[in-house]
Amino acid sequence: MMSLLRSRRMMILLVAVVTVGLVASGAVGLFNAFFAQSDQQQEGEAPVPAPEMAALGEAPDATEYADLGQQCERGECYRVVAITAEEADSGEEAVETVYRHLIDDGWGRILPEGADSPDDVPLSQTYLTNGSVLVQGSTSPYTPGSTAGLVIAHAQDPLS
Template sequence: MMALLRSRRMMILLVAVVTVALVATGAVGLFNAFFAQQAGDQREAGAPIPAPEMAALGDAPDDAEYTDLGQQCEQRECYRVVAVTHDEARDGEEAVEAVYQHLIDEGWGRILPEGAEGPDDAPLSDTYLTNGSVLVQGSTSPYTPGSTAGLVIAHMQDPLS
């Protein structure tokens, strides 16, 4: 048996088998790591979080009506689009300001645009409103025929996320 192990052919065959085994094991490990990373990325991405429900806005102000235009999602973020219709003939800016004032009266807070030093530096319709968990952005352009303005509602997120 020792003579067989000392033969040059057997040593070459043994080195070849060990080398193939090492390469195959390394390749399997690389493939497993690669596919585990992809699965982890997909889990982190996950399904998008649904947009806030219309109930987050509460009741519409007097002389106004909200119409839910549905949820829309982009990558991991979903938001709800809402058309605002006023019984009175108002332009989009007046409609957004009326809704904003109603929400402020209900306890919502203003988020000023970048560069504004105080509430007087920005028109109400250029700001965002939040109740701490939901963010509302008004649009002075109507979203549907017959509507006066629009709103987009989304969950508040950390600016770094």
């Protein structure tokens, strides 16, 4: 047995086996580290939760908000809110009532692209923001019995 270990062929074979083993275990470690890092990056990019209903404040008189929950798409989360307005004849009137209420509370109006003046666009077809939250109204009801709807999300820099 000792003579086998002293032979040149056996030494070369042993060195080759050890070298292949080291390279294989290094490759496995490298792959594991790479996939663990990419999993952490994906987990680290979890979307920021949508703003809470409290961002809207109290509903206007004769109007109620119903939180329909948070939804997330493409890494962005938003909250869907149903509006039930007893005195509104249409979804547009309900959205405008809520918008006027928010504007009275200090929210600002954002015009759609291409609009030059607030007079050119119906109030219900604009967005509102308080600087950190963005509100978009929908004249279509989100649930049976509701009058209209809102989507609230975090306001972002248009370039981001």
